[in-house]
Amino acid sequence: GAIAGASDGAFIRSYYGYENQAGALGSREPIEEQRRRLPAFGHRAQLLYAIETHPVVIVIGEPGSGKSTQLPQYLYEAGWAANGKAIGCTQPRRIAAAMLAQRVSQEMGVEIGTTVGYSVRFSDACSPETTRIKYLTDGTLIRECLADPLLSAYSVVMVDEAQDRTIATDMLLALLKKILCRRKGDLRVVISSASLDAERFKTYFDACYSADGPPGTGSVAILSISGRQFPVDSHYLTKPCENYLVASIEAVMKIHAREPAGDILVFLPGKDDIGQAVAETHEHARRENRLDTLMITSLSAGLSTDEQRRAFDPAPPGQRKVVYSTNVAETSVTIDGVVYVVDCGFVKQRVFDPASGLDHLVTRAISKSSAVQRAGRAGRTQPGKVYRLYTSEAFSSGLFARHDVPEICRLSLAPMAMTLKALGVDNLVRFDYFQSPPPELLSQALEHLASLGALEPQSTALTPGFGLYLAELPLDSMLGACLLNGVAKYKCAREAIAAVAMLAVGGDPFVMPNGQCSEAGADKRDFMVVEGDVLTLVNVLIAYQETPARVRSQWCDLHFLNSRMLDQADRISRQLGGLLAKMGYLRELCLSCGRDFTRLQRCLVSGLFANAARLEADGTSYRLVRGGSVMWVHPSSVLFQATPKPVFVVFVEAMQTTKLYMRSLTAIDPNWLTEAAPHYFSAE
Numbered sequence: 001g002a003i004a005g006a007s008d009g010a011f012i013r014s015y016y017g018y019e020n021q022a023g024a025l026g027s028r029e030p031i032e033e034q035r036r037r038l039p040a041f042g043h044r045a046q047l048l049y050a051i052e053t054h055p056v057v058i059v060i061g062e063p064g065s066g067k068s069t070q071l072p073q074y075l076y077e078a079g080w081a082a083n084g085k086a087i088g089c090t091q092p093r094r095i096a097a098a099m100l101a102q103r104v105s106q107e108m109g110v111e112i113g114t115t116v117g118y119s120v121r122f123s124d125a126c127s128p129e130t131t132r133i134k135y136l137t138d139g140t141l142i143r144e145c146l147a148d149p150l151l152s153a154y155s156v157v158m159v160d161e162a163q164d165r166t167i168a169t170d171m172l173l174a175l176l177k178k179i180l181c182r183r184k185g186d187l188r189v190v191i192s193s194a195s196l197d198a199e200r201f202k203t204y205f206d207a208c209y210s211a212d213g214p215p216g217t218g219s220v221a222i223l224s225i226s227g228r229q230f231p232v233d234s235h236y237l238t239k240p241c242e243n244y245l246v247a248s249i250e251a252v253m254k255i256h257a258r259e260p261a262g263d264i265l266v267f268l269p270g271k272d273d274i275g276q277a278v279a280e281t282h283e284h285a286r287r288e289n290r291l292d293t294l295m296i297t298s299l300s301a302g303l304s305t306d307e308q309r310r311a312f313d314p315a316p317p318g319q320r321k322v323v324y325s326t327n328v329a330e331t332s333v334t335i336d337g338v339v340y341v342v343d344c345g346f347v348k349q350r351v352f353d354p355a356s357g358l359d360h361l362v363t364r365a366i367s368k369s370s371a372v373q374r375a376g377r378a379g380r381t382q383p384g385k386v387y388r389l390y391t392s393e394a395f396s397s398g399l400f401a402r403h404d405v406p407e408i409c410r411l412s413l414a415p416m417a418m419t420l421k422a423l424g425v426d427n428l429v430r431f432d433y434f435q436s437p438p439p440e441l442l443s444q445a446l447e448h449l450a451s452l453g454a455l456e457p458q459s460t461a462l463t464p465g466f467g468l469y470l471a472e473l474p475l476d477s478m479l480g481a482c483l484l485n486g487v488a489k490y491k492c493a494r495e496a497i498a499a500v501a502m503l504a505v506g507g508d509p510f511v512m513p514n515g516q517c518s519e520a521g522a523d524k525r526d527f528m529v530v531e532g533d534v535l536t537l538v539n540v541l542i543a544y545q546e547t548p549a550r551v552r553s554q555w556c557d558l559h560f561l562n563s564r565m566l567d568q569a570d571r572i573s574r575q576l577g578g579l580l581a582k583m584g585y586l587r588e589l590c591l592s593c594g595r596d597f598t599r600l601q602r603c604l605v606s607g608l609f610a611n612a613a614r615l616e617a618d619g620t621s622y623r624l625v626r627g628g629s630v631m632w633v634h635p636s637s638v639l640f641q642a643t644p645k646p647v648f649v650v651f652v653e654a655m656q657t658t659k660l661y662m663r664s665l666t667a668i669d670p671n672w673l674t675e676a677a678p679h680y681f682s683a684e
């Protein structure tokens, strides 16, 4: 077909070897055996000694060598949690924190939420009394600092996947450096990573010790866990492919038809791609009458625990497992039995666009170091193969950067600025960062927070009330502002909470079952409103909440709605309600704008004004009001087919694919923009 390179014989081979050691991991052996076989086990005593004698230990080891699952258990077994404190292990990704906690509670034979637990945004499976090994996202641990600035609940904090260099990881490193000096030697920090510049981390923390560290302790130890890696044979396309999704599925079907036993791991950028790939592989396999020989699974945020676990289950005898995964399987989690990797060469990333002042979600080429990590996943238990859906020329060209740019240099810093201020860091320029952010990003963040009303004009301290509350909410600053204004100013707490909760869950609540599309479409139209996506989402959630709990799931089936998603949004809305009540908004919480949607629209403008766009003369494209980028309505929007389109809109998310798209739109009146942020627009 049209897919160059995915046709017969189009892959060319190149070869690179890894250190080859014997010993394969069988996933059906007892858990205790599996634990002992992991490379980390051979370093157990050495690790414990290093942690005993050094406040900071840096651990480097191949993905899958047992850092994330074993180290916290070794520490627990050695008594580091005996004093009633917890061993914390942070992950950049929510899904990884939850999966690791699942796995470790299984290894220890305990119920999740008891000795082993996890805490991520909007989901907490921990008990302060009993949880001793706690997996959390780095962002969640930073939020815990707001209430417990010295992290006194922890005896050890392990910052895992430090090579990802998220803003939260960078911030956490800086905070831990401060805390280490104050806690006089009773806190241990472990920094672990698949690949990182250990010396750089050492230098950063050493500085703290030579200056004013507790006497009598050593400083930073570096340990590496030698993992086993088998050779991985690389195959490239001879011609660039036009559609990585189609090419991935073809590669999977070809491997399945021709290659010996071994599971397949496919890297795709996002969960939309993954959902589509799963459905189409199913269809392919059915057409070829091979459905009973393939176990098709996926791994991405937003899946249920059972769906996630299925990706780790061994395939039944006679079947081959294929796992379609986001970047989470690159280093964060390890799936045993993978022999073939298909790498589409892309990743979904958030990047800050200085012209518009907004973060965009972009699907872009991965870095060379990512490509090497992805390939390495094929060689863990035996020699493997990687099928790269790009040409070797493209790979050696400048298209693939050597390394990823750390987030602190490419994202909006508003959330970081707000949190640091709430933690008492007044001067953000002089803060001891692990890596200093570009000054223009920092000033843009401060300007943005000031325009929301979160900072005092002169001192740039958080404003009492609004700014402080905004920093406390587990939300991005724009949506947080919508929420606080919705409650306090526009008296539509119920709808504002529903909007923010639905947006926090993300994704489309409308399911389009095959064959019933027209009926499902009609149901979708019942909830749809001309004011746009956010109000449509609010309608859906409120209708769900008004349905008696015991019939909600039938109600969802009847209306072609995703009940798991609505259930999650309902839970989040109750959590947000709880937080707002604690802030003293108890009486406001029951206020609703009823059918007076303009109150909700104005509330949305009060947080999202920077994301305002105006319809162009062509009647379909838009232009950002400040900044001037040309933007388009995303096809998933209820306004995509609307004619005429609203003249002014605000959107929640910008997404760059073939065009720059706006997602989650709301129609607005332009007067509300100047009402919400007079300075922001007069600066133009």
Ligand code: ADP
Pocket (backbone or CB within 6 Å): 038, 061, 062, 063, 064, 065, 066, 067, 068, 069, 070, 099, 100, 102, 103, 312, 331, 332, 333, 334, 335, 336
């Ligand atoms: P690292 O942190 O060094 O990348 P991990 O501790 O995450 O390594 O993984 C060690 C081993 O634990 C993996 O090789 C895999 O066998 C097993 N494992 C990890 N997570 C899971 C899971 N959710 N389900 C099943 N096995 C898992």
